[in-house]
Structures are given as C-alpha cells and as structure tokens.
Amino acid sequence: MAPICISSAKPTHAPPRPPPQRTDSWSHWLRRNFFQNAGSAVMTALALWALFVTVPRLVRWAFVNAVWYTQDAADCHAAAGACWAIVPEKYRVMLFGTFPYEEHWRGVLVIAIVLGLSALSTIRRLWSYWLCVAWLVATAAVFTLLLGGVFGLRPIGTHEWGGLPLTLVMFVGTVVGGIPAGILLALGRRSKMPAISALCVGFIEIVRGLPLVTVLFMASLMFPLFMPEGVTIDKFLRAQIAMTLFFAAYAAEVVRGGLQAIPRGQYEAADTVGLNYWQKMTRIILPQVMRIVLPSMMNEIIRAFKNTTFVGIIGLFDVLRATSTAIQDPVWVRYSIEAYLFIFILYFVLCFAMSKYSERVERDLAVGR
Amino acid sequence: MTDTAANASTHEPIVELRGVNKWFDDFHVLRDINLTVGRGEKVVICGPSGSGKSTVIRCINRLEEHQEGDILVDNVELTGDIRRIDAVRRKVGMVFQSFNLFPHLSVMDNLTLGPTLAQGVPQQEAEQRADELLRRVRIPDQARKFPGQLSGGQQQRVAIARALMLRPQVMLFDEPTSALDPEMIHEVLDVMTELAEAGMTMICVTHEMGFARKVADLVVFMDAGEVVEAAPPQQFFEDPASERTRLFLSQILH
Ligand SMILES: Nc1ncnc2c1ncn2[C@@H]1O[C@H](COP(=O)(O)OP(=O)(O)OP(=O)(O)O)[C@@H](O)[C@H]1O
Numbered sequence: 001m002a003p004i005c006i007s008s009a010k011p012t013h014a015p016p017r018p019p020p021q022r023t024d025s026w027s028h029w030l031r032r033n034f035f036q037n038a039g040s041a042v043m044t045a046l047a048l049w050a051l052f053v054t055v056p057r058l059v060r061w062a063f064v065n066a067v068w069y070t071q072d073a074a075d076c077h078a079a080a081g082a083c084w085a086i087v088p089e090k091y092r093v094m095l096f097g098t099f100p101y102e103e104h105w106r107g108v109l110v111i112a113i114v115l116g117l118s119a120l121s122t123i124r125r126l127w128s129y130w131l132c133v134a135w136l137v138a139t140a141a142v143f144t145l146l147l148g149g150v151f152g153l154r155p156i157g158t159h160e161w162g163g164l165p166l167t168l169v170m171f172v173g174t175v176v177g178g179i180p181a182g183i184l185l186a187l188g189r190r191s192k193m194p195a196i197s198a199l200c201v202g203f204i205e206i207v208r209g210l211p212l213v214t215v216l217f218m219a220s221l222m223f224p225l226f227m228p229e230g231v232t233i234d235k236f237l238r239a240q241i242a243m244t245l246f247f248a249a250y251a252a253e254v255v256r257g258g259l260q261a262i263p264r265g266q267y268e269a270a271d272t273v274g275l276n277y278w279q280k281m282t283r284i285i286l287p288q289v290m291r292i293v294l295p296s297m298m299n300e301i302i303r304a305f306k307n308t309t310f311v312g313i314i315g316l317f318d319v320l321r322a323t324s325t326a327i328q329d330p331v332w333v334r335y336s337i338e339a340y341l342f343i344f345i346l347y348f349v350l351c352f353a354m355s356k357y358s359e360r361v362e363r364d365l366a367v368g369r
Numbered sequence: 370m371t372d373t374a375a376n377a378s379t380h381e382p383i384v385e386l387r388g389v390n391k392w393f394d395d396f397h398v399l400r401d402i403n404l405t406v407g408r409g410e411k412v413v414i415c416g417p418s419g420s421g422k423s424t425v426i427r428c429i430n431r432l433e434e435h436q437e438g439d440i441l442v443d444n445v446e447l448t449g450d451i452r453r454i455d456a457v458r459r460k461v462g463m464v465f466q467s468f469n470l471f472p473h474l475s476v477m478d479n480l481t482l483g484p485t486l487a488q489g490v491p492q493q494e495a496e497q498r499a500d501e502l503l504r505r506v507r508i509p510d511q512a513r514k515f516p517g518q519l520s521g522g523q524q525q526r527v528a529i530a531r532a533l534m535l536r537p538q539v540m541l542f543d544e545p546t547s548a549l550d551p552e553m554i555h556e557v558l559d560v561m562t563e564l565a566e567a568g569m570t571m572i573c574v575t576h577e578m579g580f581a582r583k584v585a586d587l588v589v590f591m592d593a594g595e596v597v598e599a600a601p602p603q604q605f606f607e608d609p610a611s612e613r614t615r616l617f618l619s620q621i622l623h
C-alpha cells in the first residue's frame with residue numbers, strides 16, 4: 001500500500017496582538033519562589049527560623065544595646081551590646097599604625113589622593129594620556145608626602161610607615177608595576193627566542209606554584225643573602241617587589257589568555273601596514289587584549305588588594321596588623337571583635353566597589369561590541 | 370608562461386618568483402613556482418581550495434617564508450633580513466578575505482596608523498591622504514566610525530584604502546569578495562576595477578571570473594601547489610590547454 005501522509009498545516013489568519021497579561025500578584029510570586037513544593041516550603045521555613053533566631057540578637061547586640069561613643073571602657077563593660085566606641089578611641093592607630101602621630105595629616109592626604117584618583121580613573125570619559133600624567137604626578141606627591149625630607153616635611157623612614165597609607169601604596173604599587181611586568185612576561189612567554197621564553201615560563205610557573213606567604217618570607221629573609229655586602233634594600237621595598245612579582249605572574253597568565261583570543265589576521269594586517277614589533281603590540285594587539293581581559297584582570301586586582309594583608313606577617317604595619325596592635329591595649333582588648341568588624345567593613349567596601357566597577361565595565365564593553 | 374615572458378620583455382618586471390618551493394612540515398605546498406608580474410599588469414590567480422593560492426601571494430610580502438627559490442619585489446630579494454622584509458612590505462599592499470581591520474580603532478585611525486608610525490608621515494598629511502582615499506573607495510563620510518559599524522562591503526573598501534595609504538607599487542588581494550554577500554561584491558569589485566584602470570599592479574586571488582575577464586592581463590590556474598596554466602583571459606576561458614583547467618572552469622562557471 002502507498003504510504004499515507006498525515007502531516008498537515010492549516011493557514012492562519014491572525015492579526016498581531018499584545019502578549020497575554022502576566023498574572024503575577026505577589027502572593028503568586030511568593031508561592032512560586034518559596035513554596036513551590038513541600039521541599040521548598042521546608043527550606044523556606046528553616047531559613048525563616050534561622051533568621052528569626054539570629055537577626056534579633058544581632059540587631060540587639062550591634063545597634064540597640066551598643067555603646068557608640070565613650071572614652072571610658074567601663075561604659076562598654078556595663079553595656080550588653082557592641083562597643084563601637086573602640087573605633088573612635090583607636091582609629092588613629094588602626095588607620096595609620098606606626099606612622100608618626102603628628103604627621104597623620106600627611107597620611108590622610110595620601111589616602112585622599114589615591115582614593116580620589118582611583119575614583120576619577122573609573123570615568124571612561126577621562127581615559128586619556130592625561131590620566132597617566134595625573135597618576136605620575138600623584139605618585140610623586142604620595143612619595144613626597146610619605147617620605148618627607150623636602151619642603152620642610154619631616155623625613156619619615158619606610159619602617160615607620162603603616163596603616164591605610166601603607167596598604168594603599170603597597171596595593172597601587174603592586175598593580176601599577178605588576179601589569180606592565182605581567183604583559184612583558186606574557187609576551188616573553190611567546191617569544192621565538194627559546195631562552196627568553198623558558199625564562200618567562202619558569203618564572204611564571206614557579207611563582208604561581210608558591211603561596212604568597214613563602215614569596216614574602218623569601219623576599220624578607222633571602223633577598224639580603226643574595227645582595228652584595230653592604231647593599232640593603234629596606235623591608236617595605238622588599239615586600240613591594242615580592243608583591244609585584246607575585247601579582248605579575250598571575251597578570252601574565254591573564255594576558256596570555258587575551259593574546260590567544262586575538263586572530264592571526266590582526267598581526268598580519270599590522271605587519272602589512274609596516275608596523276614593527278613594538279608598534280604592533282602597543283597599538284594593535286595589547287589594546288584589544290586589555291579590553292578582553294579587563295574582567296579577569298579586575299579579579300586579580302581585587303585579590304591583590306586583599307593580599308596586602310599578608311605583609312603584616314613579615315612585620316609591616318598594614319591596616320590589619322595596625323588594628324591588631326591597636327587592640328593590644330588591655331583596657332580595650334575585649335572589644336577586638338568590634339575593631340575587626342570595622343576593618344572588615346572597610347575592606348568589604350573597597351573590594352565591593354572594585355567588583356561593581358568591573359561589572360559595569362564588562363557591561364559597557366559588551367554593549368560596544 | 371610564454372605570455373608572461375613576452376610582457377616582461379616589453380615592460381620591466383616588478384614581482385618575480387623563480388623556482389619557489391615551500392613546505393608546511395612535510396607537505397609540499399608550493400612546487401617550483403615561476404611567476405613574473407610586469408609593472409602595471411594585473412594577474413588573477415584561481416584554483417581549487419587548498420591549491421596554494423593564498424600561500425603564493427603571502428610569500429610575496431613574507432607573511433609566509435619560502436624555503437627554496439628566489440622572490441624579488443622591485444629588485445629587492447626577499448631573505449630573512451628584516452630590513453629587506455620591511456622594504457618589500459612598504460612596496461606591497463595587501464587586502465585579506467576577512468578584512469582584518471583593527472576593530473578598536475576608527476576608520477581614520479585604521480588608515481593613518483601605518484603611515485604615521487612606520488613612515489613618519491605627519492598626522493595632518495596622513496589624514497588628508499586618508500580623506501582622499503576614502504572618497505576614492507566611495508565611503509567619504511565614515512571616517513569617524515568604527516569597523517564594526519560598517520557593512521562588509523564598506524569594511525573591505527576601507528581595507529583597500531588602508532592598503533593604499535602606504536602608496537604601494539603592488540597590491541595583493543586574497544579572495545577579497547569571498548566573505549561578502551552578493552549585493553556587496555560589486556561595490557568592492559568596482560573599486561578594484563577602478564584601481565586597475567588607474568594602472569596599479571595587482572595580484573589577485575579570486576573566483577570572480579567576470580572580473581578576471583575584464584581586468585586581468587594574465588590568468589593563472591593553480592592546482593596542488595603547481596601552476597597548471599597561465600594565459601591571457603581570452604585564451605584561458607575560451608581555449609584552455611589543460612584538461613584540469615577545463616574541469617575547474619566547468620565547475621565554477623555554473
Ligand atoms: N600554516 C599552515 N600550516 C600547515 N598547513 C597549512 C598552513 N596554511 C595552509 N596550509 C595548507 O596548505 C595548503 C594550501 O593552503 P592555501 O591557503 O594556500 O590554499 P588556497 O589555495 O588559498 O585555498 P582556499 O581557496 O581554501 O583559500 C592547504 O592544504 C592548507 O591546508
């Protein structure tokens with residue numbers, strides 16, 4: 001028998017009309033998201049119970065019964081809640097560590113310059129040659145303020161640096177030095193000269209195979225052994241170099257990923273219009289690479305910021321170490337949680353800002369594509 | 370090949386390949402290629418996929434390195450010497466199948482970057498030159514746009530203008546219209562035809578046989594890394610000597 005075709009289609013006659021109304025009342029929404037089925041209802045109930053148990057106690061401790069300001073630790077002792085008074089009491093030591101007390105205004109200026117210029121740098125309209133100049137000027141200003149010795153400023157040795165200025169300078173130095181170093185390492189890794197490429201691969205892999213703490217210890221303990229007699233590099237600089245090299249190894253891997261994403265045709269086109277290697281890299285390849293890797297580079301940058309807390313281990317007074325020193329005061333020592341919470345919030349705000357910013361850049365670049 | 374020789378005797382040769390051989394690892398991709406292109410003449414290269422057409426023209430500006438034989442461009446012999454490579458690349462412009470414009474730069478910057486950086490042409494002069502060329506490829510109003518904002522045909526014409534910025538003596542085209550929608554092919558071919566009429570030396574890999582018929586002085590058919598046939602278009606299309614050519618033509622002309 002001949003097969004019978006049962007497929008069919010009916011011609012339609014339907015003018016376009018708006019989509020059906022979504023009936024999304026909030027009771028509906030609640031049911032859909034929290035009480036879909038028995039399992040999700042149990043989870044919701046458990047979560048609610050957990051919140052019910054913890055949140056009121058937390059609120060009572062942190063706000064209701066808290067002591068916000070006092071110069072007498074006994075007031076805190078009398079209260080049942082948090083003792084936020086430790087922050088106004090100790091903030092100078094927490095934020096500036098070993099930095100000489102009368103010179104704290106210099107530290108304040110450094111913080112203002114670094115944070116202010118970082119904020120300005122997030123505005124894409126301002127991205128230009130002038131922003132680089134501004135950073136150079138800012139760097140000079142920051143080091144003048146911190147080191148002193150000119151313009152009638154009292155000289156301050158790096159061993160006296162501390163607190164947030166130290167953290168910020170260490171962080172900015174790490175990123176500003178580490179990105180170019182990372183780019184050079186990534187380019188070196190692809191070099192046609194085997195010696196250069198082996199050197200770069202070796203460096204990247206060794207550094208990535210080590211915990212930051214060991215790199216810092218090596219810098220602080222072993223560097224001096226390799227140095228010729230009489231040459232000493234100060235502790236801050238040693239830590240700065242170690243942090244920068246550590247960051248550079250990770251930045252190099254990020255850049256390498258970006259380099260792989262650039263089609264061969266871009267290199268060839270650059271060759272045919274007569275550009276030499278460095279012109280080709282700086283004008284054609286790297287601008288495209290940096291655009292691609294910006295989100296992952298921001299991740300590394302945020303991590304570098306958090307990593308600055310490790311320098312406390314080799315005896316530098318970054319914010320965290322300065323704080324743990326500040327709370328050594330026997331009168332206040334029992335309120336260390338509040339002091340640490342304050343510092344955690346500080347770190348969180350800065351990291352969160354960076355992460356939000358990187359999200360925005362990612363979105364902007366996606367739109368531009 | 371006799372025709373090439375005849376041309377070469379009346380005009381001076383500008384590109385010469387003598388006994389060029391090239392291997393990709395063990396794969397013999399160019400086998401004893403001899404090709405002479407006279408100044409101002411137009412050569413179209415065609416042949417099946419993988420026959421080595423791209424490789425031949427990429428050897429002419431050293432995007433690929435040949436292992437045996439001589440390649441001379443305007444009397445400069447291509448060797449590993451970086452100065453010679455630079456000298457040759459200054460004389461040779463290239464247009465790619467996939468345009469290869471710089472996506473992060475405006476059309477204007479795409480054009481001026483080469484001359485200003487590589488030849489030290491002042492920015493203003495380079496921009497003038499760019500304006501002129503953009504008019505010539507009929508996209509005068511797009512200089513501030515970015516490549517991603519242009520149609521394929523417009524992008525390829527920008528790429529042609531970019532290649533002309535260095536005032537090359539020879540233009541290489543590697544399937545310049547293969548990545549384009551049919552309605553855009555013509556705008557690109559028109560620009561190329563005008564360029565040919567203006568006397569530019571052109572070596573063009575293409576399967577646009579209408580274009581070949583109209584502008585080519587010599588049509589070269591390659592297969593499996595060899596030049597199978599080389600003849601003026603009239604003879605090439607009407608009366609090809611080789612059976613392989615005839616087969617190829619019957620496949621692409623229908
Ligand atoms: N970089 C490379 N490494 C190894 N083999 C290659 C490379 N480039 C090309 N080939 C091979 O060489 C041969 C010739 O390539 P070529 O690109 O010159 O061909 P073509 O004639 O231009 O073909 P198409 O019409 O597909 O562009 C092909 O078989 C290709 O696979």
Ligand SMILES: [Mg+2]
Pocket residue numbers: 422423424543544
């Ligand atoms: Mg090809």
